Amino acid sequence: xxxxxxxxxxxxxxxxxxxxxxxxxxxxxxxxxxxxxxxxxxxxxxxxxxxxxxxxxxxxxxxxxxxxxxxxxxxxxxxxxxxxxxxxxxxxxxxxxxxxxxxxxxxxxxxxxxxxxxxxxxxxxxxxxxxxxxxxxxxxxxxxxxxxxxxxxxxxxxxxxxxxxxxxxxxxxxxxxxxxxxxxxxxxxxxxxxxxxxxxxxxxxxxxxxxxxxxxxxxxxxxxxxxxxxxxxxxxxxxxxxxxxxxxxxxxxxxxxxxxxxxxxx
Amino acid sequence: xxxxxxxxxxxxxxxxxxxxxxxxxxxxxxxxxxxxxxxxxxxxxxxxxxxxxxxxxxxxxxxxxxxxxxxxxxxxxxxxxxxxxxxxxxxxxxxxxxxxxxxxxxxxxxxxxxxxxxxxxxxxxxxxxxxxxxxxxxxxxxxxxxxxxxxxxxxxxxxxxxxxxxxxxxxxxxxxxxxxxxxxxxxxxxxxxxxxxxxxxxxxxxxxxxxxxxxxxxxx
Numbered sequence: 049x050x051x052x053x054x055x056x057x058x059x060x061x062x063x064x065x066x067x068x069x070x071x072x073x074x075x076x077x078x079x080x081x082x083x084x085x086x087x088x089x090x091x092x093x094x095x096x097x098x099x100x101x102x103x104x105x106x107x108x109x110x111x112x113x114x115x116x117x118x119x120x121x122x123x124x125x126x127x128x129x130x131x132x133x134x135x136x137x138x139x140x141x142x143x144x145x146x147x148x149x150x151x152x153x154x155x156x157x158x159x160x161x162x163x164x165x166x167x168x169x170x171x172x173x174x175x176x177x178x179x180x181x182x183x184x185x186x187x188x189x190x191x192x193x194x195x196x197x198x199x200x201x202x203x204x205x206x207x208x209x210x211x212x213x214x215x216x217x218x219x220x221x222x223x224x225x226x227x228x229x230x231x232x233x234x235x236x237x238x239x240x241x242x243x244x245x246x247x248x249x250x251x252x253x254x255x256x257x258x259x260x261x262x263x264x265x266x267x268x269x270x271x272x273x274x275x276x277x278x279x280x281x282x283x284x285x286x287x288x289x290x291x292x293x294x295x296x297x298x299x300x301x302x303x304x305x306x307x308x309x310x311x312x313x314x
Numbered sequence: 315x316x317x318x319x320x321x322x323x324x325x326x327x328x329x330x331x332x333x334x335x336x337x338x339x340x341x342x343x344x345x346x347x348x349x350x351x352x353x354x355x356x357x358x359x360x361x362x363x364x365x366x367x368x369x370x371x372x373x374x375x376x377x378x379x380x381x382x383x384x385x386x387x388x389x390x391x392x393x394x395x396x397x398x399x400x401x402x403x404x405x406x407x408x409x410x411x412x413x414x415x416x417x418x419x420x421x422x423x424x425x426x427x428x429x430x431x432x433x434x435x436x437x438x439x440x441x442x443x444x445x446x447x448x449x450x451x452x453x454x455x456x457x458x459x460x461x462x463x464x465x466x467x468x469x470x471x472x473x474x475x476x477x478x479x480x481x482x483x484x485x486x487x488x489x490x491x492x493x494x495x496x497x498x499x500x501x502x503x504x505x506x507x508x509x510x511x512x513x514x515x516x517x518x519x520x521x522x523x524x525x526x527x528x529x530x531x532x533x534x
Contacts, residue, residue, distance in 0.1 A: 053359070053451065054361065056430040057359065057433055057443045057447065058443055073364055073365075076364050076365045080364055090395055090397075093396075094394060159513060163468075163513035163516040163517070164472070164508075164509045164512050165474075165488060165512065167476060167488055168487070168491060171491060171492045175496060176505060179499055179501055180502070253378065258380075260382045261382060264479075271380075271383060284390055284391040285391045285394050285395060288383070288387045288390075288391045289387075289391075292379055292383050295379055296375055299377075299378035299379075
């Protein structure tokens, strides 16, 4: 990729085209500012800019409470990610097994976990398992379903990585007398990991998003704590705006990290 | 198995309706989301920095916000701003916005696969930049993104489950399972039936996507 397409398209404008572009830029900027002003006016006329809706953000307790929620989110997400990475490896090994008796059930499990919404799995842990006498804590009611559905996706990501490792690597290692397990764990899998680290990190964004279902099971993560704040201060718009912003920031940071990790590999 | 057949005798039509509603929500949010995503992609190419900036912010926001948070904001917070949207349009709007952001992101990557040489060639033939985008860049970019768009469609289909978070008049699959699980002890079979319907739909989309990709892909 030599230069961005925009430059090829609009790279060397004539003086006249440049003047037109500048005028259009100013015009769009004006239109967008007008739109922003309209939104602010809407807030104002609905009374949402009143101090009572915003002043509790000046209190450290509010932020401590939100930070606590964010911590809950991260705790659940981190645990889910760890379980998914490990269980995903198990599913991958099953998926790659030569024995059909192992491979087919693995494929079935992967397709099943990948193809059902995480929210449905959460409802199963929340509503159905207690009927069967299995009681999980709210933390696990949220974390376990997320781990399972992420594990299936991770298994497929692993597989893409393993298939991307040139066959010669495995053949060479085999001819050196390594066992199949050694070839996989010392030669193929480490190289596969290098290909897929960006995809795995990107998957973390989805895990963080899924933890927002915590309020379904009333686990104290960011969304649930936001609901508590709203119940206390009746400030729906400000709290949800701040929380949405927090989620965007966390996920944006993860996406950026994933893109950065992706760069030196190419 | 006996449990499943009893369940289907009791709730069979309800499951059919739920599946149809899931499909309906998927299509109604994918089509406008896809078109909006194309529009955002094209507008982001224009040499207008303020517009580019705002659209980049748009894409990053809706790519990174959890859909539930967005849905809850639209359903519960917007009425405080005197914006009232009914439940079903709220779900569709949420999914449309998220879908458009991801479409714009994938299409941008697809556009990067089109060589700059083609653009220069088209320009030197006397085509205007807009025409180049429309007839040279976009068709090739669209062919390049069939696979990610298939994954997006499947993800969107699974995301319709968040309609169960708002008091919806009709029930889609997840809401139906949660109702059956609260009303009766038939939670497990209900879950199995719903899961089978989701998986089957996903496999169907994946199969159609693969077939389309085979036809549309440009080998380089």
